[in-house]
Structure formats: C-alpha cells, structure tokens
Amino acid sequence: MSASSLAPQNSLEVASIVRDAAARRQSIEIIGGGSKRALGRPLDAAITVDVSGLSGVTLYEPAELVVSARSGTPLQHVTDLLAQKGQMLPFEPADYRPLLASTGEPTIGGMVATNLSGPRRLHVGACRDAIIGCKFVNGRGEEIVSGGRVMKNVTGYDIGRAMAGAYGTLGVLTEITFKVLPRSHATLTLVYEGLSCDRAVALMSAAVASPFEVTAAAHIAEGNRARTCLRLEGFDASITYRAGRLIEDLAEYGQPQRLDAAPSKGLWREIGEARSIIEPADHVVWRLQMPPSRSAALVNSLRAMMDVSVLYDWAGGLVWLSHAPGDDVTAVRTAAKAGGGHATLIRAGEALRRRLSPFEPQAPAVEKLARGLKHAFDPAGILNPGRMYAGI
Amino acid sequence: MTQIAMPQPDPLILAKRERIIAGLKERVPAQWVITEEDERRPYETDALTAYRRLPLAVVLPGSTEEVAAILSFLSREGVKIIPRGAGTSLSGGALPQEDAVVVGVGRLNKVLDVDFTNRTARVQSGITNLAVTTHISPDGFFYAPDPSSQLACTIAGNIAMNSGGAHCLKYGVTTNNILGVRMVLLDGTIVDFGGETFDQPGYDWLSLVIGSEGQFGIVTEATLRILRACEGARPCLLGFDKVEDAGACVAAIIASGIIPVAIEYMDQTAIRICEDFAHAGYPLDVAAMLIVEVEGADAEIDVLLTHIEKVARENGARIVKVSKSEAESAAIWKGRKSAFGATGRIADYLCMDGTIPTGQLPYVLTRIGEIVAHHRLRVANVFHAGDGNLHPLILFNANDVDELERAEQAGNEILELCVEVGGCLTGEHGVGIEKRDLMEKQFTPVDLDQQIRVKLLFDPDWLLNPAKVFPLNLHPLPLGRAA
Numbered sequence: 001m002s003a004s005s006l007a008p009q010n011s012l013e014v015a016s017i018v019r020d021a022a023a024r025r026q027s028i029e030i031i032g033g034g035s036k037r038a039l040g041r042p043l044d045a046a047i048t049v050d051v052s053g054l055s056g057v058t059l060y061e062p063a064e065l066v067v068s069a070r071s072g073t074p075l076q077h078v079t080d081l082l083a084q085k086g087q088m089l090p091f092e093p094a095d096y097r098p099l100l101a102s103t104g105e106p107t108i109g110g111m112v113a114t115n116l117s118g119p120r121r122l123h124v125g126a127c128r129d130a131i132i133g134c135k136f137v138n139g140r141g142e143e144i145v146s147g148g149r150v151m152k153n154v155t156g157y158d159i160g161r162a163m164a165g166a167y168g169t170l171g172v173l174t175e176i177t178f179k180v181l182p183r184s185h186a187t188l189t190l191v192y193e194g195l196s197c198d199r200a201v202a203l204m205s206a207a208v209a210s211p212f213e214v215t216a217a218a219h220i221a222e223g224n225r226a227r228t229c230l231r232l233e234g235f236d237a238s239i240t241y242r243a244g245r246l247i248e249d250l251a252e253y254g255q256p257q258r259l260d261a262a263p264s265k266g267l268w269r270e271i272g273e274a275r276s277i278i279e280p281a282d283h284v285v286w287r288l289q290m291p292p293s294r295s296a297a298l299v300n301s302l303r304a305m306m307d308v309s310v311l312y313d314w315a316g317g318l319v320w321l322s323h324a325p326g327d328d329v330t331a332v333r334t335a336a337k338a339g340g341g342h343a344t345l346i347r348a349g350e351a352l353r354r355r356l357s358p359f360e361p362q363a364p365a366v367e368k369l370a371r372g373l374k375h376a377f378d379p380a381g382i383l384n385p386g387r388m389y390a391g392i
Numbered sequence: 393m394t395q396i397a398m399p400q401p402d403p404l405i406l407a408k409r410e411r412i413i414a415g416l417k418e419r420v421p422a423q424w425v426i427t428e429e430d431e432r433r434p435y436e437t438d439a440l441t442a443y444r445r446l447p448l449a450v451v452l453p454g455s456t457e458e459v460a461a462i463l464s465f466l467s468r469e470g471v472k473i474i475p476r477g478a479g480t481s482l483s484g485g486a487l488p489q490e491d492a493v494v495v496g497v498g499r500l501n502k503v504l505d506v507d508f509t510n511r512t513a514r515v516q517s518g519i520t521n522l523a524v525t526t527h528i529s530p531d532g533f534f535y536a537p538d539p540s541s542q543l544a545c546t547i548a549g550n551i552a553m554n555s556g557g558a559h560c561l562k563y564g565v566t567t568n569n570i571l572g573v574r575m576v577l578l579d580g581t582i583v584d585f586g587g588e589t590f591d592q593p594g595y596d597w598l599s600l601v602i603g604s605e606g607q608f609g610i611v612t613e614a615t616l617r618i619l620r621a622c623e624g625a626r627p628c629l630l631g632f633d634k635v636e637d638a639g640a641c642v643a644a645i646i647a648s649g650i651i652p653v654a655i656e657y658m659d660q661t662a663i664r665i666c667e668d669f670a671h672a673g674y675p676l677d678v679a680a681m682l683i684v685e686v687e688g689a690d691a692e693i694d695v696l697l698t699h700i701e702k703v704a705r706e707n708g709a710r711i712v713k714v715s716k717s718e719a720e721s722a723a724i725w726k727g728r729k730s731a732f733g734a735t736g737r738i739a740d741y742l743c744m745d746g747t748i749p750t751g752q753l754p755y756v757l758t759r760i761g762e763i764v765a766h767h768r769l770r771v772a773n774v775f776h777a778g779d780g781n782l783h784p785l786i787l788f789n790a791n792d793v794d795e796l797e798r799a800e801q802a803g804n805e806i807l808e809l810c811v812e813v814g815g816c817l818t819g820e821h822g823v824g825i826e827k828r829d830l831m832e833k834q835f836t837p838v839d840l841d842q843q844i845r846v847k848l849l850f851d852p853d854w855l856l857n858p859a860k861v862f863p864l865n866l867h868p869l870p871l872g873r874a875a
Contacts, residue, residue: 063643064750064780086649115591126591128599129568142838150747151779152565152819154554154603155827155834156861157843161567161599165591182649205509211532211623238692245689289589293509317510317590342593360593365583369849370595376845388594 004046009053011135011143011174018172019141021047022380030168030384032072032107036114038100040167040358040387042350051109054174057081059149066132066149068177071109078108082180090181091127092118092216094272100347101281109173115165118272119216119231122208122314128164130178136163136171139378149177168384169392170377184215184233188243189264190256192228197221197296197312200228203253204315205292210249212242216268219312221299222276230256231268274320277309283322284348286332290341292316298339305331325349329356359388395800396484396825398445399859401491405471409448412471412493416451419461424499426450435494438479438486439541440826442796447474447488452496456574456582456612459495463610464580466493472855473578475606477518477549480541482743483824485553485605485860492858497548500612503527512571512588513616517548521555524616533618536563539820540732551611554603556820558728561778562653562687563619565820567602572615575601575608578851588615600846605822606857608850622687625653627724628697630704631678631711635659638680639753641707642777645684646750648703650696655778656683656728659757662735662772662785669734672727673720675711682777683728731774732785739787740796741772742803746810747819750780759809760784767802769795781819782810808833823861831863840866 008014021028029045031037032052052072059068062085069078075093082088093111097103112134117126124130133147146160147153163170192203200219207214207230216231230246232239247256259267270276277285290298295316302308306327311320321332329345329352336343342360345353362370367389374381374392386392405412416425426432427449437444448471453459466473472492479486488494497518504514508531515524521542524535538557539545545555551573556565563569572586585597592598601608632638642655658666658674658681667674674681682704686696701712715721735741748756757773764771764786772785784806788799807817807827811834817827831840844862854867 061749061751063647065646066749115596117591121590125564125568128591128596129564138842142842144842145835145839146842148814148816150749150781150815150819152556152560152747152776152781153816154565154820154822155816155818156823156831156840157846158554158567158599158603159843159846162596164599165596170595181651182646185649209508209511209620211620213622234692235695237695238688241689241691289591291507291510291512291588293507314590340588342587342589344593362594363584365577365581366585366594366597369583369597372849373595373600373846376849377842 005048005050007050007053011054011137014049014051014054014137014172014174015141015143017049018137018139021382022139022141025380025382027382027385030172032110033074033105035097035102035104035106036100036110038102039114039346042353043384043387049172051172052107058175059177062087065180066177067180068149068175069108070175071107071173073108075106075108075111083183086183087180088183089178090120090124090130092120092272093127094118096273099274099278099285108176112164112173112176113166113168119218119268119313122217122317123213123215124181128161131161131164131176132179133177134160134163134173135175136173138171139380139383144171147177151179167387169374169388170383172383185235186233186239187261187264188232188239189259189267190230190243190246191259192253192256193225195226195228195253197299199253200226201292201296201312201316203228203250204230206250207246208315210246212246217315218271220271220276221310221312229267229271231264271311271313274311276311277320277322282325284325284329284352285320285322285346287344287346288319288321288336288341289317290319290336290339294339294341295319298335298341301335302332333360357389362389395797396443396829397864398489398825399864401489405491406448412469413449415465415469416449416462416493419465420451420453420458424452424454426452435476435479435488438481438484440482440484440487440824442790443484443487443825445488445490447492447494448490450494450496452499454499456576459576459610459612460580460582462495463576463578467578467855470853470855472858474857475548475552475610477546477552478520478544480545480549481553481824482745482821483818483826485822485824487825489859495610497546497610497612504613508533510588511618513618515547515614515616517551517611517614518546521545521547521550528618532621534621535616535618536569537566540729547614547616548611551602551614552604552606553820553822556781558654558656558776561655561776562651567599569617570598570602570614571617573598573601573611574613575611577609578856586615605824605861607847607861608856623689624693625685625687626693626697626715627683627685627721628700628712628714629674629724630682630684630709631675632680632708633678633710634708635680635757636754637708638682641682641704641709642750642753644703644707645700646778648699650699652684652686652778654683654685655776657773657775657777658728658731659773661770662731662774665734665738665772666727666731669737670723670727670730672723674727678711683724728774735772735785735787740790741785741787742799744782744784744786744803744806745818745821746807746815747779747781748810748813748815750777752813753777753780756782756809756813760806763805763809764802767798769799769802780815804830825860828860829863831861
C-alpha cells in the first residue's frame with residue numbers, strides 16, 4: 001500500500017515531486033482517474049502521484065486539426081469539445097471500465113500511457129500515430145518538451161511518441177498534443193450473420209483490401225449468431241456507392257443487414273469496449289495481436305484445448321479472448337507467438353499478474369535495450385517501476 | 393567558406409587507413425570496398441551539395457550479416473560510420489567525413505515478401521521508395537509516403553529521416569507506415585523491432601528509430617504497411633489574387649470536414665518557374681495557387697470537388713479549374729513535382745523545410761518575403777499547405793560566396809520565424825548538418841540532453857553519423873550533465 005499520496009496541480013509541482021523522490025530513491029505510482037490501474041504488473045510504490053489536477057484543454061484549433069490537453073484532463077471532456085466542432089480523436093479510444101470493473105474518470109494521460117486504440121485504428125492508426133507533441137517530466141524531475149503542435153515535424157528524435165504505451169515508466173506525462181480528424185457526415189455498418197471465424201476473417205481481409213475504405217471491421221463470435229461487421233464512413237453519396245460495391249464483391253458471404261448511424265454508433269462502442277467477452281467477470285482476458293490471416297487458426301488451436309470467448313477487431317489483427325481462470329494460461333501466449341503475434345494479459349487476478357508477465361516477454365537484445373532506455377529517462381528507476389516488465 | 397562547421401579529421405584514424413580497409417575486405421568481398429579517390433568521389437556529398445567531404449572508404453555490404461560484421465569491426469576500431477541510402481538528403485544527412493567510412497545499403501534492394509491479405513511488404517532497406525509501389529501497383533496497392541525524391545531515395549533513408557511527401561495529410565509520414573525493422577547495432581547485434589502486427593509489445597522502438605537520422609544503427613530490412621489504392625484521384629487547381637485568401641481557403645476546406653489527399657501551395661514566382669518548364673496550364677496572373685487532390689470513385693470525386701469549388705469561391709478564388717482527364721491531372725502534377733528541378737534550371741537554391749501552424753500562413757509568407765528581400769535575394773514558395781510544411785526555395789548564385797552566405801542567413805531567419813510562430817525547423821527533410829546549429833532555438837538544454845541520452849544508449853562514442861542533429865558543443869554530453 002502507498003505510504004503517501006500527492007496531488008500536484010501543475011507540471012512544476014510534478015517536477016519538484018519527482019526530483020525529491022529521485023533524491024530519496026522513492027518509487028512513484030502515477031495515476032490519473034485510476035480506471036486502468038489494474039493493467040500491467042501490480043505495483044508497490046512508496047508514493048502515489050495523482051495527476052488529475054493537471055486538467056484542461058490548452059489549445060484547440062479546429063481548422064488546423066490540432067488539440068492539446070493536460071494529462072489529467074478527462075477524456076470525455078476532450079471528446080465532447082471536439083464533437084462540438086464536428087471532430088474527433090481518430091483512433092476511437094474506448095472505455096475499459098466495464099471490462100476492468102473499475103471506476104474513476106479515464107484521462108488523456110492514461111489513454112496515451114497505455115496506447116490502447118479502438119476500432120478505427122485499423123484505418124487511421126493508433127493513439128501513438130495521432131500524437132504530434134508532448135510534455136513530460138522525466139525521472140530526474142526535468143520538464144521535457146518533444147514535438148510540437150504541427151502535423152509534420154522531424155526536428156530531433158521522436159521521443160514524445162515513444163511515451164505512448166510506456167505505461168508511465170519513462171516519464172510523467174503532463175500535456176499531450178494530438179492530430180484530430182473531422183467526424184464523418186454519415187456512417188453505415190454492414191452486418192453479415194452466421195459466419196465461422198475463418199470465413200469472417202477472410203471476409204474482413206477482402207473488405208480491407210478493397211478500394212472502398214472500410215474504417216472498421218470486427219467479428220463478434222459470441223452470442224446466438226455470429227456477426228461480422230464492416231463500417232463505412234464519409235458522406236452519403238460515397239457510402240451508398242461503396243456499400244453497393246462491397247456487397248456485390250462480397251456476395252459469396254451472404255447479404256448483410258445495414259445499420260445506419262445511431263445503431264452503428266452503439267455497436268462500435270460495444271466492440272471497442274469488448275462487451276461481448278467480458279462476462280463472466282472472473283474470466284481471464286487477453287488482447288492478442290496477430291497478422292490478421294492467422295488469427296482464426298490461432299483461435300481454433302486454442303479451442304481444441306479450452307473454452308474461449310473471442311472478439312476479432314481490426315479485421316482480425318486484434319483478438320480479444322477470455323477463458324476460465326483455471327485453464328492453461330501459458331498456452332495462449334505460446335500459440336500467439338507461434339502465429340507471429342503477441343499477447344497482452346488485460347484482466348487477471350493480482351496473483352496471476354505477478355506470476356505471469358502481462359506483456360509479451362522480449363528478446364534478450366531488446367530487453368537489454370529496454371533497461372538502457374529506462375535508465376536514459378529514469379536513472380533512479382522510480383517511475384512506475386516494474387509496471388511493464390520487472391526491472392524497468 | 394560556408395558557415396556550417398565540421399570537426400577536424402582524427403589523425404590517428406587517418407594513419408591506420410590501410411588497416412581499416414584491410415579489415416573491411418576481410419568482411420565483405422573486396423570489390424565492394426571502394427578505396428580509389430575517383431570512385432569515392434560520388435559519395436562525398438548528398439543533395440546538400442554545397443558541402444563535400446571525401447570519405448576514408450566506402451563499403452557496400454550485401455547482407456544484414458555483412459553489415460553486422462562491418463559495424464562490429466569499425467566500432468572496435470573507433471572509426472566513424474556514415475550510413476547512406478541513395479544520398480538524396482537535402483539536409484546533409486549523408487555527408488561523410490574524411491575519417492569516416494560510408495556504409496551504403498544500396499545493394500540491399502530486394503522485395504523479400506508481399507502479403508496482400510495482411511497488407512504488408514517486407515523489403516530490404518536499400519530499395520527505392522518508388523520501386524516498392526511499382527512492385528505492388530499491378531495488384532492495386534501502394535506504399536503511402538511519397539517524398540519528391542521517391543524515384544531515387546531509399547526506404548532506409550526514409551526511415552532515417554521519417555520522410556513525408558505530398559500525400560501525408562491523409563496517409564501520414566514514414567513513422568505511421570512502418571510495422572517493423574531489422575536493425576544492426578554498433579556492436580554487430582541484430583535486433584528486430586516490431587513485426588507484422590499493428591502494435592508492438594514493450595517500448596515503441598519504431599518511434600525512436602524512425603527519424604533518428606542514422607544515429608542508432610543501420611536498418612537493413614523493414615516491414616511496410618501497404619494500402620489498397622482508391623479507384624481514382626483527381627486534382628483541381630485554384631487561383632487567388634491574394635495570398636491571404638489562399639491561406640484562408642486551406643483552413644476553410646479542412647474546417648468543412650474534408651481531408652483531401654493533398655493540398656499544395658505555389659506562389660507566383662514558383663508558378664512561373666514551373667509553368668515555363670512543364671507547360672501545365674497554370675494561371676500566370678494570380679498571386680497564389682492551390683492544387684487540391686481528392687480520391688475515390690468518379691461519383692465521389694465529383695461531389696468532393698463541387699464542394700471544394702464552393703468553399704474556394706467563398707474564399708476569393710478567381711480561377712477554379714477541375715481536371716477533366718488523366719492527361720490534365722498529369723499536367724497539373726507535373727508542374728508541381730518538377731518545382732525543385734525547374735527552379736534548379738534558373739538558379740541555385742536552398743530548400744527550407746519548416747512547418748508552421750496553418751493559421752499563421754499569411755503572416756509567415758509576408759515575413760518570408762521581407763526576410764529574403766532584406767538579404768537582396770528572391771524566393772519561390774512551394775509547399776504542402778494542408779499540414780503547414782513550407783518549402784521556400786531561396787534563389788542564389790553558388791559561384792558568389794557572398795550570395796551563398798546571405799542565402800544561408802535568410803534560411804536561418806526563416807526557420808527561426810517558423811519556431812517563433814509555434815512551428816518547427818524541419819517537417820520532413822531532417823536536421824542533418826543544415827539545421828544542427830539551430831536546434832537550441834527550438835529545444836532547451838534539458839530537452840536536448842534527454843534526446844542525447846537516448847542516442848548514447850545506442851552509440852556512446854558518437855561514431856554513428858556524427859556531427860549531425862545536435863550542435864557540436866553538445867558532443868559529447870558535457871560531463872557535469874552526464875548520466
């Protein structure tokens with residue numbers, strides 16, 4: 001349990017806290033809203049630093065497609081603000097509170113630190129792709145600026161983008177700047193029913209390899225009848241045309257239902273949140289990334305060993321998978337790796353997350369570099385130590 | 393003499409030249425170790441031709457393993473290494489030094505594997521950018537980043553500089569289109585970062601490697617994201633009597649919810665130079681012109697271009713010319729794509745590469761005009777307007793030493809202006825030697841120290857592409873600030 005909890009109100013205070021902690025070699029757990037605190041390895045830190053006081057949008061220029069927010073800003077606040085101008089964060093960040101049975105307000109900083117992206121990642125890239133600048137406090141307590149507020153910037157190394165997915169082990173994020181996109185005028189989802197996983201992945205691959213710009217492709221394997229969903233976004237005339245061509249080219253997979261904007265929105269929110277696999281609540285949940293064409297074979301091989309629930313997103317490149325806690329947990333990672341992919345343990349009891357690395361173990365040469373990189377940012381090893389991997 | 397300083401060669405390294413060459417010949421077939429002066433000459437510069445340094449030797453390895461053997465040997469000997477793709481860097485990124493060995497990846501130019509189902513292509517890094525797209529275009533696919541030099545430049549160089557191009561408004565730059573790399577570290581260790589999946593586990597090494605200007609290692613293979621091309625694409629040409637109107641039009645198009653694949657800006661000087669060369673049918677009597685391109689099927693393109701025409705008229709466009717055929721589209725692009733070449737026919741030029749917030753366009757263009765006039769020079773402005781990446785071409789006569797110095801001074805002032813208005817020194821060409829001494833205008837000492845600490849992880853002795861990116865006074869990290 002944490003010995004003390006601090007709530008800085010600005011980046012200067014963050015820097016001062018980190019400097020003091022570094023001098024005393026006291027470890028720090030960084031939290032925002034705390035909604036994703038159960039991700040990664042359990043942490044026993046001396047100090048908890050709650051950055052939710054670093055809140056607010058500091059820059060928003062709709063005509064330049066750019067928004068900056070302090071790291072503790074509620075994600076909802078940013079998405080609402082963008083929506084008022086018909087814009088959005090491109091990568092469709094999802095709310096993982098239902099999955100993790102957590103509370104608290106998801107923040108911009110937590111979203112970046114975990115680099116978890118939603119369904120539109122297939123088409124427009126991940127959270128890390130949308131980052132064009134960031135400010136953070138490194139483990140020395142120094143405020144560092146990387147990137148800026150312009151779309152194209154190769155001035156110096158891209159260390160800000162590398163903060164995405166680093167789980168707070170390289171620095172305490174204080175402000176992040178994103179490229180945003182206009183929301184589409186219209187949305188249409190084509191839903192194919194009753195396909196096997198193999199057929200569904202083949203359908204999604206064919207759709208994504210078409211010229212018709214599918215912005216999301218998912219297969220919900222659970223439920224009474226499997227549903228394979230393709231989303232089209234744009235303006236009406238364009239969607240009508242693209243949908244027509246897709247249905248024609250993919251006729252061998254059957255006739256899809258059409259969901260217009262409102263039901264589409266709900267459906268893709270549920271897919272982003274992995275709703276179809278979160279029950280029962282005691283089951284272990286994995287997030288596997290695979291070359292899409294190999295994801296169905298991976299699932300089939302696991303089904304031969306245990307009961308699994310699965311949800312395919314990113315046209316099969318992402319597989320959400322859950323199984324009973326008593327099953328062979330090592331089998332999942334072994335199978336993913338054999339198929340050219342990797343596995344992240346997203347939901348599991350604390351004991352399992354201590355025993356089994358939640359993140360894919362790294363090759364020795366890369367692990368050595370990772371220790372070096374940690375040292376380059378956080379020489380005292382005080383920032384979220386061990387949150388990702390033991391020793392970094 | 394020009395202004396950018398390079399370190400003096402190390403006499404101890406020069407003295408053991410024969411030993412270094414012999415060592416290289418033990419590790420790659422002798423024919424691929426270039427030692428004669430006339431054969432080294434082509435490697436003495438890149439596209440920043442005002443700077444030249446004859447390297448100690450050039451080696452052209454034929455495999456990742458040979459690269460590993462070379463790096464391990466050279467680093468043990470304490471020899472500086474200049475990685476080189478095709479030598480098209482506009483910032484001096486591939487400029488050699490007299491005591492350094494150039495390691496060229498040009499022989500590593502094969503496509504290893506194309507997977508259309510998973511939309512990936514694994515290539516050796518010395519392949520040219522255009523060769524990748526040429527290889528996959530019969531199947532309707534393309535590789536998105538398209539720098540103007542794409543006919544010659546390599547994927548290795550694109551990775552080093554995080555290159556962009558005309559179409560990154562929609563498709564992003566190199567870092568958004570690479571899934572994995574195989575890289576040789578200085579000690580010869582071969583590492584794989586990323587792979588065939590969307591995201592990679594652990595730290596985002598690709599973010600760090602892409603744009604590291606050859607200072608972390610030598611990338612020998614890359615897994616690229618390839619994309620299916622839209623059914624068609626068509627540009628329109630918009631002419632404005634006022635520069636400000638063209639700037640406002642860019643903002644209005646984007647604010648209206650459309651992201652064209654490209655929005656290119658040319659001022660009157662650039663229009664005239666390009667029209668003279670390409671006979672593209674550009675209007676000669678406008679102050680500024682935009683080329684806006686959209687993609688999709690014919691019906692979609694019609695709707696988009698009608699919308700863009702409306703926005704353009706509302707923003708003061710006097711001329712709106714929508715391409716009606718493949719030939720017209722080709723002519724419109726030919727003019728733009730020949731901008732650098734056509735300018736080179738009439739004068740020498742320095743190509744700047746700052747990026748600015750697009751809202752600052754009118755102010756920055758006015759100031760650029762003033763700066764250049766103050767130095768008694770001319771400028772042609774050609775750039776990617778959608779993302780604010782400026783390419784002012786400062787025209788000068790290279791035979792006139794004073795003009796070159798004035799041109800460099802004007803260039804520096806323009807880049808400082810870009811930083812002042814919230815932008816950056818370089819949007820896609822890289823820092824190289826060209827912008828090295830301006831880095832302290834954009835970054836604080838602690839910012840630069842943090843970047844250098846990452847560099848030292850890969851290259852503690854500053855052997856990889858040294859004297860670039862960071863001001864020389866920061867090499868090595870001052871002892872008091874060392875880790």
